Amino acid sequence: MPRPTLAARTLLSAVALGAFATPVLHAQATAASTVEAQANSSFDFTIANMMRGPEVYGRAPENVRWSPDSRYIYFRWLPPGTDWRENPVDYRVRAVRGAQPESLSRAHMDSIGPLLSNGEPSPDRRRKVSAYEGDLWLIEGMRARRLTQTMEAERSPSWDARGERVFFLRGDNAFALDVATGFVQQLTNVRSGPEPRTPQADVHDKALQRQQRELFQSVRDDIRRDSIMEANRARRDSQQVRPLHLRQGERLTQVSVSPSGNALLLIASAQPQGAKQTMVPNFVTESGYTEPLNVRTKVGDAQGVSRVALMQLPSGTVKWLNVVPGDTSRVAGMSRFGGWTANGDRALIFTATADFKTRFLHSVTSDGTLRTVDTLNDSAWVAGPCFGCMGWTSDGARAWYVSEASGYAHLYTANPDGSDTRQLTQGDWEVLSVELSENGREFRMETSEGSPFNRHYYRMPVAGGNRTRITSGDGSHQVELSPDGRLLANVHSTANKPPELFLMENRTGAQMSQLTTSPTADFLSFPWIVPEIVMVPASDGVQVPARIYRPEDMGAQPNGAGVIFVHGAGYLHNVHNWWSQYSREYMFNHYLASKGYVVLDIDYRASAGYGRDWRTAIYRYMGGRDLQDHVDGSKYLTKEFGINPESIGLYGGSYGGFITLMALFTEPEYFGAGAALRSVTDWAHYNHGYTGRILNLPQDDSLSYHRSSPIFFAEGLEDPLLIAHGMVDTNVHFQDVVRLSQRLIELGKTGWEMAVYPVEDHGFVRPSSWTDEYRRIFELFERHLPERP
Secondary structure (H helix, E strand, O other), X not given: OOOOOHHHHHHHHHHHHOOOOOOOHHHHOOXXXXXXXXXXXXXXXXXXXXXXXXHHHOOOOEEEEEOOOOOEEEXXXXXXXXXXXXXXXXXXXXXXXXXXXXXXXXXXXXXXXXXXXXXXXXXXXXXXXXXXXXXXXXXXXXXXXXXOOOOOOEEXXXXXXXXXXXXXEEOOEEEEEXXXXXXXXXXXXXXXXXXXXXXXXXXXXXXXXXXXXHHOHHHHHHHHHHXXXXXXXXXXXXXXXXXXXXXXXXXXXXXXXXOOOOXXXXXXXXXXXOOXXXXXXXXXXXXXXXEEXXXXXXXXXXXXXXXXXXXXXXXXXXXXXXXXOOOOOOOEOEEEEEXXXXXXXXXXXXXXXXXXXXXXXXXXXXXXXXXXXXXXXXXXXXXXXXXXXXXEOOOOOOEEEEEOOOOXXXXXXXXXXXXXXXXXXXXXXXXXXXXXXXXXXXXXXXXXXXXXXXXXXXXEEOOOXXXXXXXXXXXXXXXXXXXXXXXXXXXXXXXXXXXXXXXXXXXXXXXXXXXXXXXXXXXXXXXXXXXXXXXXXXXXXXXXXXXXXXXXXXXXXXXXXEEEEEOOOOOOOOOOOOOOOOHHHXXXXXXXXXXXXXXXXXXXXXXXXXXXXXXXXXOOOOOOHHHHHHHHHHHHHHHHHOOOHXXXXXXXXXXXXXXXXXXXXXXXXXOOEEEEEOOOOOHHHOXXXXXXXXHOOOOOOHHHHXXXXXXXXXXXXXXXXXXXXXXXXXXXXXXXXXXXXXXXXXXXXXXXXXXXEOOOOOOOOOHHHHHHHHHHHHXXXXXXXXXXX
């Protein structure tokens, strides 16, 4: 396995030494005060109540938008205690300190909706055009004018360079609308299937036709009339857009029109031929019959392909582009566009190869000349934060993009031909999101600069240089700038406080004013801790971050046992100073600590937040370095707390369930029990996009799949195991654990059990299912882990 770079080791050593240390809340409160705080809380500290999830900890404000006059913040939300079945609804709050959110009627949203929709600003930035509910709208200040009202949806509007016409897509074709007159012109004539061919007569038919022409004047008259009609038709067709006939099964998936109106880019994609769709049976249905759900292909099966072309306007002449240099088939694994320069003379094309190992960033001129701006190769796979972030500086002189070339995701600029590349940010941290300001003078970014455990909002000059941090304090800050540039709507959270909407001025050090309260009063009354972030020494010398929950944090006595929680997704960040997306598990870890368990939550290798080497440490071996980090976590619990390895359990869902199985099957001496939830048991049965990146393809790299799949190591099971899975899981299919259970049966294994949930998908939604699952996990640990007299 590849060792982390010196930069990665240095970063985490610095963390271990306290360079990024966070306040240790547990050290500031005695066990007695914790018990007193719990006693004074009205929160029902039970598994059943915690598994109500968002009914207790609330729904985060989402889809945050400003009104064009910067007076109101609009968002979707639900007030505290709302039933779990309800979907978020529309709210707004006045952009002043102390304002209270108000729910909005459908009629109000119908009237204001076009003003709030994301739109494309005109060149003079006085207007914008947006697609709202399938129609085009022109926005000027607080006024909205409908431009279209059709049965077929219009989408992807953009302006021409002079701000006079709006380009948009309808169906598979591009159109131009004159804003002043309303005149609509069709720009493309895309047709499905190959161009029809005129049938050719054979030698016998040609002889008969020649004889007929020689014998009969009437036939010669018909031929003359047909020729005249054909000439007239050809003259009319020459005045229309030339048709573009796609291949059989192809369809347009992206179109981008140049602001100059003289060219457009398009992507034609085709679904794979002969690929098998997996079927997931749904047993509990309204009809009473088992109903099949056809979902996805499996890794290594035939995949869709796409082609990229530039079309000249108005002629319709098409030039197919070689976006993968050296590949004359002109087929790419994945492509998308990064926008045109303001004058429309060139655009950006982002392309990743089908084997996931190379990313190209090209510029293309309006005449179809292709130049490579940047190439990123990775022996594992290309990805990382802000993968695909790109654009042009306001003058169109330079392209900007995010790349992991340095080992961390950073911002770069380059000339359109790839020369004079400049790295604008650098360090052992990552650019998480970036956009160019409206005036083109600065970049606005969210980054992990300063600590991998915090996320802050920065401004930086477009040429690079000193960055100005606007937000402050621990946690995550996801901001929306008001149209007038004075204020920020900030969805902020900390480790023990769920996300809320805050208002602040757009300046460093500005105070935040909280505008929403999402959890119930009972939830807020409980003394939820800020888990300390500790460093687990790994066997390869790296310091691995982990959250820790101690019994004394909850005013409890240790029971001699420990538990490791394994987050899912693999590439996911869960050790940080903001609210975890594993909110139920955050509460459940409190519950375990209150019963005497020491709980670790590890950002193992493959987790997000620590750069390229951390991300790709599992290449060709899932269950290798990532599992060893959990083995090292077990050793840490033994060394620091004297816990017998047989008294250490672990649990997790999805990728976390996979790690749990691999731990019990291949490293049983370090663990005493485990709960594997919605687990991948055989990677050859998972999807293509995720698995193919990490393990290559099963037909090409059978070793990677064999050593990474728990089902091949089931004979190693020695300790108690709970398998829990939703039967309607369209992500990790129920078939995964059915196959594993048959394997365990044939091996004669005992001490394992399975709980199935007939109506649940990959992510459970019903509190009763969550409660049953986590009750079983707790009872499993209680039966097998604590060291009691």
